[in-house]
Amino acid sequence: MKIAVTAASGQLGSSIAKQLINELGKQDVIGIARSPKKANHLGIEIRKGDYDSRQELDLALKDIDVVLLVSGMAEPQKRIQQHRNVIETAKVNGIKKIVYTSIIGDEKNTSFAPIVQSNRQTELDIKNSGLEWVIGRNGIYIEPDLDYLDNYIKEGEIRNCAGKGKCAYTSRKELGYAYTKMLVEGTHNGHTYNLSGEPISQKKLTEYINSVYHTELVYNSISVKDYCAERKEALGEFLGSVISGIYEAIHNGTYNVASDFEKATGRPHQSAIEMIRELKISDNN
Known part of the structure; x- marks a missing residue:
């Protein structure tokens, strides 16, 4: 069984590819990247594939059984068509199954909503594709x-x-583990999973960071309006809206969700403090 991972040069795609290599070996994992050189560190076959190019995707998805579609980074409406390019090319090439990295989120009430809406449209496109499918909705x-x-x-x-x-936070390593199971195991077909850990407050997150990094941070909450203005000034209109929208959604309870991680993987999600400890160790190595 050959599995292709799109956006293999990115942090999430790379994490999933590494977990797949551990599970299947290098010969059965194919990376797809817009800039193949950026994914060479994975030590597997890397094929050129830009979400905007049906021609490149057609070549990249030859002789593939299962494809992981990592959600693109373009603005929402453009992203929907990019994902459709992958879905349609997968169908033409006789791919049996598609797994999609979607997101947990609110479709209406924040400045992050347009991105959530675009993800939901891709979920619908995949469900209507006629292919076997699994959808993961990633936590923050x-x-x-x-x-x-x-x-x-x-x-x-x-x-x-x-x-x-x-x-309910997650990490790219935990997601890599979950998507590997969802790609390899047929029992997940036709399921949508919330992939996240335990829900914690910003105050608790601050306490955990202080505990692991020996810092003395405090958590301070400001209004949605002030935070949005602050982020837009620092990051620009689009990215500032995205970041402030995420925290507004946390304020609204959008990410205080029950996790399906154990259903997807057979084990509990790491706790928040375990993730922080592990990431500190990996940063120091």
Whole structure:
């Protein structure tokens, strides 16, 4: 069984490819990347495949049994068509099954909603494709908070608009493990899974970071309006809206969800503090 992983040069695609290699060996895992050189570190066959190019995708998906479609990074409407290019090319090439990395989220009430809506449209397109399918809805990655730690330390705080809302975080490594199971095991076909861990508050996240990194951060909540303005000024209109929308959704309870991780993998999701500890160790190596 040959499995292709799209966006193999990215952090999520790379994590999934590595887990698949551990499970199947290098000969049965194919990476697809817009810039193949960026995925050479995986040590597997890498094929050129841009989501905008049906011609490239057609060549990239030859002789593949199962494809993992990693959600694209383009603006929402463009992303829908990019994903359709992969789905249609998969059908033409006789691929049996498609697994999609979607997201948990609210389709209506925040500035992050358009991205959630685009993911839901791709979910629908996949369900209507006639292929076997599995959909994972990813929780919020915990890694960006740790990547931003130097800024938090400089400011002495974690500041956002999440308030007392809880967020069920995940990590790319945990997702890599889950998607490998979903790709390889047929029992998951036809299922949609929330892939996330235990819901925790921003205050609890701050406590965990302090515990592992020996910092003395405090959590401060500000209004949605102020946080949105702050993020747009720092990151620009589009990305600022995305980030503030995520924290607004946490405030609204969108990410305080029950996890299907154990159904997908056969084991519990790592706890938030376990993920933080593991990521600190991997950063130091």
